[in-house]
Amino acid sequence: MKKTVIVGASTNPGRYAQIAAGMLKEYQHPIVPLGVHEGEVFEEPILDIRDKPDIQDVDTITLYVSPKNQEGWYEYLLSLNPKRIIFNPGTENKKFLEMAKAHNIDTVTGCTLVMLRTNQY
Numbered sequence: 001m002k003k004t005v006i007v008g009a010s011t012n013p014g015r016y017a018q019i020a021a022g023m024l025k026e027y028q029h030p031i032v033p034l035g036v037h038e039g040e041v042f043e044e045p046i047l048d049i050r051d052k053p054d055i056q057d058v059d060t061i062t063l064y065v066s067p068k069n070q071e072g073w074y075e076y077l078l079s080l081n082p083k084r085i086i087f088n089p090g091t092e093n094k095k096f097l098e099m100a101k102a103h104n105i106d107t108v109t110g111c112t113l114v115m116l117r118t119n120q121y
Contacts, residue, residue, distance in 0.1 A: 003029070003057055004031050004058075005061045006041070007073070008064030008065035008069075010039075010041070016113070017035075018041060021041045021042050024116070032047065032055050033046040059083050061080065061084075063085065063088055067091065067093035082105055086107075088110070089111060
């Protein structure tokens, strides 16, 4: 299973980050919710990205924050050494994508939900 960091995690059930968290759990992928608001997502605490928590063995980072809100976190997210970063719709960011590729991180411009449902995750 692929440990996935969800950047932009939310307790709001109408947010795609929340829907993705539920679907990732349904498909038995361990999740690490990361955001700026306190709470829990499917029994996992939302870690405060401002604390830059040390997260080990990251397979995938899936982004649910706009390019503008990604800017301060490039180096931190790259330091987690993910195998890939998924740029969900609305999170596409050429600069961060190029930085990830320069670190030999696979990048996907796509939708985590669709990838899970079509066995492409």
